[in-house]
Amino acid sequence: MIKGSYFNGETSDKKDVSLFYKEDGLVGFNELDVDDVSFNEINISSRLGNTPRYLNFPDGSQFETLDNIAIDEMVEKLANDPLHGLAHKLESAKSFVLFTVVAVILFGWLFVQYGIPAFSKQIAELLPEEASQYMGQGVLDAMDKGFFSESKLTEKRQNELTSLFNSLLKNIESSKNYQLKFRLGGKIKANAFALPDGTIVFTDELINLAENDLEIASIMLHEIGHLKNHHSLRATIQQFSLAMFVMVITGDVSTSSSIITAIPVMLVESGFSQGMETEADTYSLEYMQKQKIDPNYFAIMMEKLEASYSVEYMSCMDSISGKENVRLKRIKCINDAVKLSKAESNEGDKSTMDYFSTHPSSKERIDRFKLK
Amino acid sequence: MENVNEEVGAQIINKPFEFTGKAGEFFAIWIVNVALTILTLGIYSAWAKVRTNQYFYGNTLLDGTSFRYTANPKQILKGRIIAFVVFMLYFAASSVSPIFGAGAFFVLMLLVPAFLVMSMAFRLKNSVYRNVRFNFNKDFSGVYKIFAIPVVVMSAYIFVVSQFQESIASGAEAKPEFPVFVFVLLGLIALMAPWWEYMITNFRVKHAKYGDAGFSFSATTKNYYWLYIKLVLVLIAFSALIGLSVAGISALFKPETADPSEMMKYMPILMVVIIVPFYLWLFAYMATKRTNLLYNNIDIAGHKTQSELKTGYMMYLYFTNTLGMLLTLGLLMPWAKIRTARYRASVTSVNVAGDLSQFVVVQTDKQSALGEEMGEMFDMDLGF
Numbered sequence: 089m090i091k092g093s094y095f096n097g098e099t100s101d102k103k104d105v106s107l108f109y110k111e112d113g114l115v116g117f118n119e120l121d122v123d124d125v126s127f128n129e130i131n132i133s134s135r136l137g138n139t140p141r142y143l144n145f146p147d148g149s150q151f152e153t154l155d156n157i158a159i160d161e162m163v164e165k166l167a168n169d170p171l172h173g174l175a176h177k178l179e180s181a182k183s184f185v186l187f188t189v190v191a192v193i194l195f196g197w198l199f200v201q202y203g204i205p206a207f208s209k210q211i212a213e214l215l216p217e218e219a220s221q222y223m224g225q226g227v228l229d230a231m232d233k234g235f236f237s238e239s240k241l242t243e244k245r246q247n248e249l250t251s252l253f254n255s256l257l258k259n260i261e262s263s264k265n266y267q268l269k270f271r272l273g274g275k276i277k278a279n280a281f282a283l284p285d286g287t288i289v290f291t292d293e294l295i296n297l298a299e300n301d302l303e304i305a306s307i308m309l310h311e312i313g314h315l316k317n318h319h320s321l322r323a324t325i326q327q328f329s330l331a332m333f334v335m336v337i338t339g340d341v342s343t344s345s346s347i348i349t350a351i352p353v354m355l356v357e358s359g360f361s362q363g364m365e366t367e368a369d370t371y372s373l374e375y376m377q378k379q380k381i382d383p384n385y386f387a388i389m390m391e392k393l394e395a396s397y398s399v400e401y402m403s404c405m406d407s408i409s410g411k412e413n414v415r416l417k418r419i420k421c422i423n424d425a426v427k428l429s430k431a432e433s434n435e436g437d438k439s440t441m442d443y444f445s446t447h448p449s450s451k452e453r454i455d456r457f458k459l460k
Numbered sequence: 461m462e463n464v465n466e467e468v469g470a471q472i473i474n475k476p477f478e479f480t481g482k483a484g485e486f487f488a489i490w491i492v493n494v495a496l497t498i499l500t501l502g503i504y505s506a507w508a509k510v511r512t513n514q515y516f517y518g519n520t521l522l523d524g525t526s527f528r529y530t531a532n533p534k535q536i537l538k539g540r541i542i543a544f545v546v547f548m549l550y551f552a553a554s555s556v557s558p559i560f561g562a563g564a565f566f567v568l569m570l571l572v573p574a575f576l577v578m579s580m581a582f583r584l585k586n587s588v589y590r591n592v593r594f595n596f597n598k599d600f601s602g603v604y605k606i607f608a609i610p611v612v613v614m615s616a617y618i619f620v621v622s623q624f625q626e627s628i629a630s631g632a633e634a635k636p637e638f639p640v641f642v643f644v645l646l647g648l649i650a651l652m653a654p655w656w657e658y659m660i661t662n663f664r665v666k667h668a669k670y671g672d673a674g675f676s677f678s679a680t681t682k683n684y685y686w687l688y689i690k691l692v693l694v695l696i697a698f699s700a701l702i703g704l705s706v707a708g709i710s711a712l713f714k715p716e717t718a719d720p721s722e723m724m725k726y727m728p729i730l731m732v733v734i735i736v737p738f739y740l741w742l743f744a745y746m747a748t749k750r751t752n753l754l755y756n757n758i759d760i761a762g763h764k765t766q767s768e769l770k771t772g773y774m775m776y777l778y779f780t781n782t783l784g785m786l787l788t789l790g791l792l793m794p795w796a797k798i799r800t801a802r803y804r805a806s807v808t809s810v811n812v813a814g815d816l817s818q819f820v821v822v823q824t825d826k827q828s829a830l831g832e833e834m835g836e837m838f839d840m841d842l843g844f
Contacts, residue, residue, distance in 0.1 A: 093524075093525060095590055095591030095592075096591075097591060097821060098820065098821055099592070099671075099817060099818065099819060099820050099821065100589070100590040100591070100592045100671065100816055100817055100818065100819035100820075100821075101817040101818075102525060102590055102816075102817060133514075136489070136511055136514050136515055136518060137481075137482070137485045137486070137489060137515055137518075137519075138480075138482075138485065139514065139515060139517075139518025139519055139526065140518055140526045142528060148591075148821070149591070150591040152525065152526065152591075175492070175507075175511065178492050179488045179489045179492045180488065184492075185487075185488045185491060185492065188491045188492055188494075188495040189491050189791075191495060192491060192494050192495050192498065193789075193791075195498060328551055
């Protein structure tokens with residue numbers, strides 16, 4: 089005898105009833121004047137925690153009960169369906185659940201940490217060269233529209249740097265479509281970019297930081313490192329796979345607030361990006377060592393780049409007037425700013441924000457080049 | 461038939477919702493869902509979604525009877541596969557060329573109203589209470605009519621702004637009428653927002669049915685304008701507060717150091733102390749008031765729903781949920797969902813006129829899960 093509620097299938101009327109079943113598989117209700125029904129014609133919902141069970145009869149009526157144990161017993165007696173309630177068996181086995189927790193955490197960590205970067209690398213290397221070139225189209229146009237303006241460097245200076253760039257390329261295989269471009273950075277300030285189609289963009293502001301052209305060469309090599317490692321393509325594939333992974337894991341919970349998923353995704357993506365920066369640094373470092381260029385140039389340039397965002401440097405640059413010795417004055421500005429930031433950052437340790445950053449901390453990067 | 465109760469002046473009894481789900485129990489269901497989803501490369505996710513919904517529906521009781529979610533996982537899987545393919549195409553298109561991406565985005569945007577209707581229909585037709593199905597009238601032309609005006613105004617705004625930017629970029633003399641246009645259109649959008657929210661909520665409620673009984677909605681546009689006016693007042697007060705504290709901090713440092721970088725160090729503290737609570741408040745306020753406004757104005761054949769969510773308690777829930785999930789990398793998510801559902805149920809009730817036995821079953825056809833799955837893929841908020 090199983091107590092529950094009966095709904096006739098025509099209205100929302102509810103009757104308290106008790107259900108009985110016989111050995112021969114006939115099921116009926118004590119209080120109701122309806123025919124007994126064969127068990128095989130009844131659709132029984134599978135067990136889910138302690139939520140009610142529903143028995144649906146061929147005539148559209150439904151029996152609802154909280155007595156899960158009695159229903160399980162009935163199913164076991166009358167049905168030979170080993171799959172019935174399988175999910176519930178898994179969900180209610182404590183050891184299985186515990187094992188699952190550990191397995192899911194371990195898998196999630198391994199997959200994100202190693203799986204996604206490894207297979208993005210593989211795919212990026214498999215894809216034809218054209219895939220990257222296709223991706224780069226329009227990026228420079230968009231940046232020209234939004235941020236950049238025409239370079240103010242003299243033609244002579246541009247030619248000097250281009251021949252420096254080309255001399256670096258001599259030792260690099262399949263680099264014929266790599267080309268150097270200059271832009272006035274404006275809001276973007278001192279920076280350099282490698283676009284997937286092989287274009288490397290330097291801002292005037294970055295060029296103006298350098299005292300020695302080998303400093304610029306070290307950054308060129310870093311950007312070439314991005315191109316050689318297919319970083320744009322890999323970043324795209326990684327972002328996509330991460331989005332899919334998060335969606336698969338949280339697929340059934342998309343209604344919960346997205347900040348919960350946004351923060352881990354940001355952390356992971358900045359981790360991926362930091363990894364790529366380190367790879368590009370490694371490329372630059374190895375090249376410099378092979379070609380007997382002092383790696384210190386990269387360290388110097390990184391210090392300057394960091395200092396170039398400081399308020400002191402900007403106000404110093406603003407105060408430059410007149411036409412004479414502009415170059416020397418600029419160099420003095422940046423050297424002063426570097427000294428100042430070094431004095432300040434003595435106490436600096438890795439702050440929490442570094443985990444969210446797209447680049448590894450400058451100090452770490454600089455140290456790699458200084459020690460060599 | 462439905463009016464009989466009112467005619468005889470049936471007694472009104474307030475029946476509260478009850479939620480009986482347990483965090484531990486749901487955690488086990490959830491983690492097994494995640495594991496099986498990974499093992500089956502995502503295929504199980506459709507079954508996972510159904511079991512999750514069934515758990516929440518089944519633990520939500522009204523007058524001693526549970527709700528039931530009856531969606532077929534295979535149908536959801538089909539919807540998911542289609543949505544996944546579309547998502548892949550969209551992603552590929554937008555990484556190949558921003559123009560392609562924009563085109564694909566535009567086409568998808570055109571389909572949003574249709575997805576909204578399909579999603580509502582799928583969800584309601586798969587919701588059952590007392591063996592009677594909910595239902596949703598799929599009025600596609602109606603939904604496009606509601607979307608038409610905002611879309612026209614938004615497009616005009618985007619067009620004017622892009623023209624404005626172009627004229628600045630090309631260095632031509634900036635036309636003085638552009639800022640005026642932008643300002644007028646922005647004002648129009650702001651003034652339209654409450655009206656539009658009313659229209660869309662009204663649409664969703666009025667097309668819903670329980671059995672053969674339609675839903676009626678008694679909220680007015682005025683209610684929605686008040687909701688936003690209060691929001692704007694708080695925003696103004698909040699901006700004043702920020703202004704004062706920034707001024708206060710700079711006043712503290714000006715005399716001796718006058719060093720802006722020294723001052724900047726205090727900005728993160730300012731962020732945490734003022735901006736985070738403000739965001740929490742903003743989300744909690746909108747969620748609370750919207751829900752209350754919705755449920756306090758629904759009438760189904762004389763039975764009226766009632767909701768008394770409190771902004772303060774919602775803030776507390778959001779804060780503790782987010783904190784808990786951050787600290788456990790999402791493992792506390794089941795707990796967060798359960799306690800939110802419990803709180804929501806505890807403040808929701810139905811003023812039942814007589815009893816709930818007079819609703820008549822209506823046969824309905826099968827619904828495609830495509831709309832709902834598309835919405836989920838592209839992270840649209842289609843929730844009811």
